[in-house]
Amino acid sequence: MSSKHFSPEFAPGMSPSSQYFVKRLAPCKDVASLLPFLMFSLEGLVAVICSYIYQDTDWLLKFTFSQLLAINTVFAGILHFYKPLYEFYTSMIFVPFKDFWLYSTGFVLMFGGFGLVFANTQVLAAYALAGVLIVMFPGNIACVFLEKPRKLVCNDSLIGAVLRLPMQLVFIRWALWFTTPPLPPPF
16 A cells, blocks of 8 residues: 655645645635735725715615625624634733623624614614724734734735725725615615
């Protein structure tokens, strides 16, 4: 029986074509891990630009961006219950009651996202999301100055950590777009 040598990135039993794709995609691993944040950032920039151009005149545009923000914040809230974000919060020495902040911000993000979906709760949910994004801002500052949070959230990229700071302001503005009562549908 011959012994095969498996490198750490290959799972035992992978076909040669699968091994080929693993080798080819390995350099893209860092970009793929940042992809959700990049998509959220792009959506946020477009939403903020549209909020200044159209303000409250286009019902469908505002509705679409409220649903995108809802999906993204529910997803971000769910991530607060997984290990990497737990390690991120516990690595920040200056935050007291780390578990409380981790889980409460996760709940507010999830329920704020769900609240954006319904017209009756949209304004309250938008204020809650803007508030929690302001409360979470020191975590983004910590990513710039502390190595361990930066490794967990930004793949140890100082540029990525610095870019998160102005993007947090974009996300806050995006949430504040929905603090005016939603427009009724035109039909």
